[in-house]
Amino acid sequence: MKVKIVSHTPICPVPWWYKNHVGEEFDVSEDGQHAHLYKTKGLAAKSIMKCDCEVMQ
Numbered sequence: 836m837k838v839k840i841v842s843h844t845p846i847c848p849v850p851w852w853y854k855n856h857v858g859e860e861f862d863v864s865e866d867g868q869h870a871h872l873y874k875t876k877g878l879a880a881k882s883i884m885k886c887d888c889e890v891m892q
Contacts, residue, residue, distance in 0.1 A: 836862070836863060836864070836890060836891075836892060837860050837861070837862055837863070837890070837891040837892045838860065838861055838863050838873060838883065838888040838889065838890055838891060839858070839859070839860045839888060839889050839891050840853050840856050840857050840858065840859055840860075840861070840883070840887060840888050841857065841858075841887065841888055841889050842857065842886075842887045843857060843887055844884055844886060844887050851882075851883075851884065851887070852881055853881075853883060853887070860891055861875050861883065861888075862875065862876045862877075863875055863876060863883060864876060866882060869882070871884060871885055871886070872884060872885065873885060873888070
């Protein structure tokens with residue numbers, strides 16, 4: 836599925852990697868270990884909080 840980053844929920848002490856990617860789209864899948872996260876697809880899979888994005892397809 837594809838999601839679009841619509842916001843950035845800050846966490847302490849380090850911000851999420853997608854802080855400067857608001858408006859960009861990423862191919863993701865469900866994170867099997869954390870229900871509140873998506874994982875980007877590819878070799879360098881990264882987490883995205885579901886509340887910070889909207890599903891595009």
